[in-house]
Amino acid sequence: MNPWLEKQRHLIDFTLASLGRRKTKNIGLLLAYTLLVFVLASLTLFTHALRSEASFVLAGSPEVILQRMVAGRHDLIPPNYIEKIGRIRGVQKKEGRLWGYYYDTVLNANYTFMARSADEVADGYIMVGNALARERGLAAHNTISFRSYSGKLFTFEVSAVLSPDSELLSADLVLLSENDFRRFFEYPAGHFTDIALSVANPQEVRNIAAKLSSALPDSRPILREEVLRTYQSVFDWREGIVLTVLAGAILAFAILAWEKASGLSAEEKREIGILKAIGWETGDVIRMKTWEGLLISLSAFLLGFIAAYVHVFHFDAAVFEPVLKGWSVLYPRFTLVPTVDGLQIATLFFFTVFPYTAAVLVPIWRAAITDPDAVMRA
Amino acid sequence: MRPSSVVIGLLAALVLVVLALLASILHPAETDMQKLADNRAIVEKYGLTDLALFTEARYTRHPSQADLHSAFQDHPGALEHFPTGSLLAPRPSSINSHESLAGKTTSPD
Structure with a gap:
């Protein structure tokens, strides 16, 4: 196997062992992270599918x-x-x-x-x-x-x-x-x-x-075009309301993730000190932590997105249905045709995977360039 | 088996599932396309302009055909007070009507 790949696999092995030592904390973080992606992706998928369906069928209305x-x-x-x-x-x-x-x-x-x-x-x-x-x-x-x-x-x-x-x-x-x-x-x-x-x-x-x-x-x-625009606005409004309600939760998660990613525990600092003392380079330590951030955020994104897809297109968005669909005495039963907006999914991917991975790096770099002896004694 | 193999395998499987979902969206089922085409044909045939989502008032049933600012017609700054504008449905007991007699009477109801 390519030596570079082999090295990365060893780093991943080590990262997983390290994550396993703080199992409960990391599983909790992964669940909260997945839940956040699930909520945001459900919202995006549902409103986009409803908007697309409205635009498609109402394109046949009188000019x-x-x-x-x-x-x-x-x-x-x-x-x-x-x-x-x-x-x-x-x-x-x-x-x-x-x-x-x-x-x-x-x-x-x-x-x-x-x-x-x-x-x-x-x-x-x-x-x-x-x-x-x-x-x-x-x-x-x-x-x-x-x-x-x-x-x-x-x-x-x-x-x-x-x-x-x-x-x-x-x-x-x-x-x-x-x-x-x-x-x-x-x-x-x-x-x-x-x-x-x-x-x-x-x-x-x-x-x-x-x-x-x-x-x-x-x-x-x-x-x-005014008819079509009306429906874009109606669903934009509902999506905006839900996002506003969720803003507190999103912010709370951002603080949690930032705290977890940027603040190193004494145990993690000692671990870095030992790694440096036994001959790991600063670059290796940073690579290992990058893998840690990537593994958690990528898993959360993939799991959250798949769960959101199943929720919206196979369970009719049961969790958010009352808020997103509204209600009425004579409410129609309908199943949406699956559709996604590539840009929205890419934006969600970017804002869920990259900030966490990047937030992990700064404190690690700071700890990794410090003298191992000082890090272990700190 | 090395832990990295298990995790990489799981991540690859998740990526494949996501790609399969995206592919199914890019190539929708024939029945879905037919449903959309039929619905557009109904819109064209009957000259419909709105979705039948909220039937309470003319400006919620046909938002695109309503008088301008009709949602605020009661007084300036008023939000429309129909359930459509609320986030959650009321308790079922508060909207349940009395025993429905529809289809149970001998004479047409």
């Missing part, structure tokens, strides 16, 4: 949603408003949307009612999200009644339950025909909730939004 504002609040789109938009170059399709909220006193939850064309949902029928179907015990061909805001009772037959895989998007969704929607909410004829615009060229979206704002000063265009 521009046009709302009408009255006195600073969202109002209905009146008849002929869509025609007022006129012909704007680049706009492929303009479609008035009908949707709204319905509070169900049985579940104490809000549903989102959305009108679809007659060829998708016939009059008298509805399609419901899987979470709603689960909570209300619904299946295809069941009937359900809702009391409208005007007090009238409407009965619908469930034509289909939306796929459980789409719960993240459709948990509380009720799709019904336009006629039923207008009757149920007594929606004024010719009015819409908002307008969805399809734009062929993504580069043109901002120009089109500017044209819409100048043509219709009472309108508020919402761009797809």
Whole structure:
């Protein structure tokens, strides 16, 4: 074997024997270290996966949603408003949307009612999200009644339950025909909730939004990129809250690790003195301690990362779920598709492995350059 | 066996596990990709704009479509008071409704 490698293996053997002499202390440190990496990695993996999934699926949302504002609040789109938009170059399709909220006193939850064309949902029928179907015990061909805001009772037959895989998007969704929607909410004829615009060229979206704002000063265009940014912010906010709560624990660990790494015990000083006295060079002592730092921090990082991956993608982040996901009466059940942000993992690796390894070196170097006799007597 | 061999072997195994996990992320399962594609198709078909995470209020169900600053509409500096903004769910006993009659009545409920 290469003499350099053989020397490193001997150094590792010696380091392990040295670590073994302070077994309880070092195992405690490794556990605390692994736990910290686990918490930080879980947080990173979960929020990144949720952000990625939101960005991926919502990339299919309409390029521009046009709302009408009255006195600073969202109002209905009146008849002929869509025609007022006129012909704007680049706009492929303009479609008035009908949707709204319905509070169900049985579940104490809000549903989102959305009108679809007659060829998708016939009059008298509805399609419901899987979470709603689960909570209300619904299946295809069941009937359900809702009391409208005007007090009238409407009965619908469930034509289909939306796929459980789409719960993240459709948990509380009720799709019904336009006629039923207008009757149920007594929606004024010719009015819409908002307008969805399809734009062929993504580069043109901002120009089109500017044209819409100048043509219709009472309108508020919402761009797809704003929708995506909203979800980045929502999960950034939750990640930030958890990090703030954890800041104390992270700081406490930093102090513990620094104390352990930088303050040499009398026993460790004597050990270095003996090593120097029997002929070890300063470089060898430093190499041995570098291995000690690396073995502990690298093991903690690898164990913590693997545990975090299993926790987030196989146990649905059970530990942090309430904080990171939030909660709601009608909360969707979903499993995230595994994804990682390389830069975040590299940052975590750098900030967990290197500072500890570096912190070990300074006091060792100081002790190692001192006269062995003085070190042993100290 | 030398202690260094055991530790190097264990570390190598852990590194391999991490690499395998990263590789599985880079090459996701067909079913996962299909699920994402289906969900995007649903978003395109129905023109959805938001995730159905929090259903309490319009600005929590559709944060991207809500009036600007609607979370602070009650008074300046107010944090929104819906459970969505809280960190932990309340005790189940405080949100449990009475016996659910859904699907148990003879007439449609």
